[in-house]
Amino acid sequence: MDVDIGEKQIQGVEQKVVLEALASMAARPGCLFLEVGSWCGDTSAILARIARERGGHLVCVDWWKGSPGTGLAEIAKKKDVYAYFWNRMKEEGLEDTVMPLRGQSKHAARILKEGLFDLVFIDADHTYAGVSSDINVCAPLVRNGGVLCGHDCEGRVSDYDLDFLLSGKEKNFHESVHCGVVLAVGEKFKDYSVNYNIWSVRKGGGRWKAAAPRLGKLKDKRQLPPIPIGLTSRHIVMRCGKFVYAAPRRLVEFDPSEEAGRIDPGVVKAATVAELEAIIGQKVEYSDARPVLSGQYRDFNFLRFNGRYWAMSKTLGNVDLAALDPAAVKELEEKGLCAAAGAGAEAEAEDWNELKRLVDELMHLCPVMREEGYRGFNIVAYKKMFYAFSQELGPFDIKTVDEAALAVFTLRQRCAVAATHEDARRLVDDIASLCAESGQKGGKNDDSGKTDHMNG
Numbered sequence: 001m002d003v004d005i006g007e008k009q010i011q012g013v014e015q016k017v018v019l020e021a022l023a024s025m026a027a028r029p030g031c032l033f034l035e036v037g038s039w040c041g042d043t044s045a046i047l048a049r050i051a052r053e054r055g056g057h058l059v060c061v062d063w064w065k066g067s068p069g070t071g072l073a074e075i076a077k078k079k080d081v082y083a084y085f086w087n088r089m090k091e092e093g094l095e096d097t098v099m100p101l102r103g104q105s106k107h108a109a110r111i112l113k114e115g116l117f118d119l120v121f122i123d124a125d126h127t128y129a130g131v132s133s134d135i136n137v138c139a140p141l142v143r144n145g146g147v148l149c150g151h152d153c154e155g156r157v158s159d160y161d162l163d164f165l166l167s168g169k170e171k172n173f174h175e176s177v178h179c180g181v182v183l184a185v186g187e188k189f190k191d192y193s194v195n196y197n198i199w200s201v202r203k204g205g206g207r208w209k210a211a212a213p214r215l216g217k218l219k220d221k222r223q224l225p226p227i228p229i230g231l232t233s234r235h236i237v238m239r240c241g242k243f244v245y246a247a248p249r250r251l252v253e254f255d256p257s258e259e260a261g262r263i264d265p266g267v268v269k270a271a272t273v274a275e276l277e278a279i280i281g282q283k284v285e286y287s288d289a290r291p292v293l294s295g296q297y298r299d300f301n302f303l304r305f306n307g308r309y310w311a312m313s314k315t316l317g318n319v320d321l322a323a324l325d326p327a328a329v330k331e332l333e334e335k336g337l338c339a340a341a342g343a344g345a346e347a348e349a350e351d352w353n354e355l356k357r358l359v360d361e362l363m364h365l366c367p368v369m370r371e372e373g374y375r376g377f378n379i380v381a382y383k384k385m386f387y388a389f390s391q392e393l394g395p396f397d398i399k400t401v402d403e404a405a406l407a408v409f410t411l412r413q414r415c416a417v418a419a420t421h422e423d424a425r426r427l428v429d430d431i432a433s434l435c436a437e438s439g440q441k442g443g444k445n446d447d448s449g450k451t452d453h454m455n456g
C-alpha cells in the first residue's frame, strides 16, 4: 500500500499511560468505548486493547479527511488513510473489537444512543467550534459513572491570558497551544483533570467531576513539552502558559513546562512574541536558509529546513542537510536514518507530529515492546513481525539473536514468531496448553536455551 504515514503513537509513553488509566477506570465486562477522531488508529489501538480485555468494543468515528486547513487534510488528499487505519487494526488483531463509523462527528452522534458508552475520547476538529460541538453531542452518550476525555489540551483557561486564547480559538493550533481545546473544555466543565495534555471528566449522579486518573509511578504533570512556535538565529521559541520563552539553541531539550527548564540564565521570557522580539532584538521566524535544530525525539534530531521538518538520526553526527544532494537524502531515508514531513510551503505543528509518527515507524526497525507478561511471555514487534519470548529468558537484545538461537528457543517453547500481535498471543496460548498437558509451566523450561548474547 502506498502509504508512508507510518504506525503512529501519541506523544510519548505518558499519554499512553493516561489514556490506559482512563480506559481502565471506565472499562467493565462487555464495555463500549467511542473515539471521535482516529486518523491512523494510534489512540484507537490503545483503547481497543483495553475494551477487548473486557470483551468489549470500540466505535471509531472519523471522516478520515483530516481537519480542514491542516497538514493532515493535505495528507488525506493523497493517501487512503482509512485503508491504513483498518489494516493497522487488522494487524493488531483488533478487527473484531473496532467498529469504524465513517462520517462527520455531529452526524454520527445522531445515530448513537444516550448513555450507551463507558468512555468517549474526543480528538477530531481542534478549533473552538469543533471541540465545543463534539463535547455537546458526545457528553449525553456517556453512561453514569463513565468517562469523557480528549486530546491536546495544554492546560486550564486560567493558565493562559484569555485574550491570547481568544485570538487563537478558531485555529487548529496557535503559538504552541490548541487554544480552541483549552477554551472549549474550560467553558464546558468547572472540575476537570488535565494530565499530559489529556483532559478528562467522569459522570457521577448526572454531574461531571474531574476524572483524576491514577497514573501509578508516572509523575503528575499537566503538560507535555510544548512544540516550538518558531526560531531566531540564536533561539528556539515556545509558549507555555502566560509566557513566551526564547531558549538558546544549545538547550535542545528545553522544556518550559518544567520549573527547572526555565531557570537557565540564557532563557528569556515575555508575555507576547512581540515583547520577546523587542527584548532579544530579533524576529521570531522559521528561517529556511539553513537547517536549524528545533528539538529532538527518540534517537533523532528534528530540524527545520526548506519549509519542512526533518528528523535526522543522531548516529549521523553533524551531517549538513543543506549540503546533501537528493540521492544522498534518499539513501539515508531508505536506511531509516532520515525522514521529512511537511508539504514544503509552511511546516506546521501537524507536520511536527507527523514527523514523530514517522520516527516511531523508523523505530519499528528497532524492537518495540508491545505487551509485557502475556501468560509469562513478552511480545515484541520487530522488523514487521511479532516475537513472543518467555520472560524466563531474562533481558536480552533481540537484534543479536540469530536464526539458530531463535530455532532453539522455538523448539524449547520459549519463543513464537507471528505476523500479528494476535497470532503471537494465540501461539503463546498453544504453548501454555501444551505445557499444561505435559505438566510444565507455560514457557518454562530448563535454562540451557540461554546463550551469551542474551544479557546484552
Ligand SMILES: C[S@@+](CC[C@H](N)C(=O)[O-])C[C@H]1O[C@@H](n2cnc3c(N)ncnc32)[C@H](O)[C@@H]1O
Pocket (backbone or CB within 6 Å): 008, 009, 010, 036, 037, 038, 039, 040, 041, 042, 043, 044, 061, 062, 063, 064, 065, 066, 067, 068, 072, 103, 104, 105, 106, 123, 124, 125
Ligand atoms: C488529530 S487526528 C486524530 C488522531 C488520533 N486520535 C490519534 O491519536 O492517532 C484528528 C482526526 O479527526 C478527524 N476529524 C476532524 N474533524 C472531523 C469531523 N468533523 N468529523 C469526523 N472526523 C473529523 C480527522 O479526519 C482526523 O482523522
